[in-house]
Amino acid sequence: MSGAEVVQKLKKSGEHCRVMIVDDSVLVQKQMSAILASEGFEVVETAGDGEEALEKYRENKNQIDLITMDITMPKMDGITALSKLIEFNPKVVVVMVSAVGKENLVKKSLLIGAKNYVVKPLTREKVVPRVTSALQYLDR
Numbered sequence: 001m002s003g004a005e006v007v008q009k010l011k012k013s014g015e016h017c018r019v020m021i022v023d024d025s026v027l028v029q030k031q032m033s034a035i036l037a038s039e040g041f042e043v044v045e046t047a048g049d050g051e052e053a054l055e056k057y058r059e060n061k062n063q064i065d066l067i068t069m070d071i072t073m074p075k076m077d078g079i080t081a082l083s084k085l086i087e088f089n090p091k092v093v094v095v096m097v098s099a100v101g102k103e104n105l106v107k108k109s110l111l112i113g114a115k116n117y118v119v120k121p122l123t124r125e126k127v128v129p130r131v132t133s134a135l136q137y138l139d140r
Contacts, residue, residue, distance in 0.1 A: 016042035017135060018063055022053040022078070023070040023097065028122065032068055032097070035127045041066075049073045050081025057085060057092070065138055066093045068118070068131065071105050079109055086113045091139045095131050097122075 019041050021032045026048075033043045044063055047053035050073055057064060067085070071078040078096060085092045096109045096117040106117045115134035118127050 016040060017138070018042050018044045018065045019131075020045035020047065020053065020056060020060075020064045020067045022047045022050070022067060022073070022081070024048050024073040025070075028070070028097070028120070031122045032127065035122065035124050036068075036131065038124075039128055039132075041131075050076030050078060050084075053081050054084050054088075058088060061089060066095065066131065066134060068095050068097055069114075071096055071098045071102055071109065079105060079112065082109055082112050082114055091137075093134050093137045095134050 017040075019036055021029050021036075021043060023029050023032065029046045033046070037043060045056050045060060047056050050069075052075075053067065053069065054076070057067070069078040069082060082094055082096070085094060090113075094114045096106060096114045097120065098106050098117055099120050109117065115137050116130045118130045
């Protein structure tokens, strides 16, 4: 089933895909939130670094279907947070968000278990296809 078909299935069944957005920039959190909300996603959590993301995910695992995770953040970077999230729940669905020039870190995150990635600056044309393609990994 393609990502788009999964989104349609979620919308038809009345369920929203619940997302946590993790980025140290409030502006990026708002941009990602607006893009995803306009496509029917429900943003249920935001976090400013990997430590906060890990804490919120552990508390609300059953309320979060997908995570968008910035790679470069203070306290705990996205790669470390991704590793710890997968350790906690091997079925977690994470889409990494990267600045231009971080290709090696993107590759590393995909090897660790990220389902896809988006390169900043964020646009609807970049975000929506990448995030929806990751929905095929949802364990519903």
